[in-house]
Amino acid sequence: MMRIFTATTRVPTILVVAVPVVTVLVMLWAMAVANDRNPLPFPDRDYHVFTAKSEAGLIVLEEIMQLHGHDPRFRADSKAVQRTIFSNGTIINHPQPQMLATLGNPSAALGFVVENPDASARDVAALLRSRGFQAEPVYGAEPGLPIAFVKTDALSGSALVFRKHLLEMGARPDKWTSRTLAVEATPPE
Numbered sequence: 252m253m254r255i256f257t258a259t260t261r262v263p264t265i266l267v268v269a270v271p272v273v274t275v276l277v278m279l280w281a282m283a284v285a286n287d288r289n290p291l292p293f294p295d296r297d298y299h300v301f302t303a304k305s306e307a308g309l310i311v312l313e314e315i316m317q318l319h320g321h322d323p324r325f326r327a328d329s330k331a332v333q334r335t336i337f338s339n340g341t342i343i344n345h346p347q348p349q350m351l352a353t354l355g356n357p358s359a360a361l362g363f364v365v366e367n368p369d370a371s372a373r374d375v376a377a378l379l380r381s382r383g384f385q386a387e388p389v390y391g392a393e394p395g396l397p398i399a400f401v402k403t404d405a406l407s408g409s410a411l412v413f414r415k416h417l418l419e420m421g422a423r424p425d426k427w428t429s430r431t432l433a434v435e436a437t438p439p440e
Contacts, residue, residue, distance in 0.1 A: 298340040300360040309345040310430045323427035355402040357410040368413040372399035
């Protein structure tokens with residue numbers, strides 16, 4: 252009888268260690284993505300923005316989102332806006348009054364991730380006007396960030412917002428921390 256498998260097979264140690272480790276990491280990442288908890292900035296999807304009427308409103312809306320299983324991921328505050336980004340892509344913010352006035356006092360916005368926010372806002376405003384709607388691109392409403400807006404009557408009390416990919420927005424936003432400690436005594440406006 253002939254022995255076909257007489258020699259031992261040698262597998263490099265690096266493969267013995269690396270393959271299981273990589274497999275476990277890919278499985279963990281896939282589970283995180285499936286549960287809407289992707290730790291990576293990919294994919295950077297389009298999003299929805301809702302405006303809180305006050306800082307106290309922002310705080311209670313953060314709590315409501317958490318009660319319903321949506322974990323806050325980041326605080327992306329600037330001088331003009333207090334902003335919480337949730338794991339499902341929803342953004343709840345509280346802009347300063349002058350920024351709200353510049354944008355036409357929108358209560359919400361449809362947000363799009365684009366290569367060139369200014370060009371996208373200009374093109375979308377032209378499209379809306381060609382269909383009979385009023386549309387005005389707004390640039391520089393949030394200085395220092397690659398964001399452009401379109402005020403339009405195609406939406407009721409809302410706006411369109413265009414921004415670059417998260418990795419091109421500048422510094423990584425801060426991890427979310429509760430605002431309730433900082434403003435516990437602030438009554439609703």
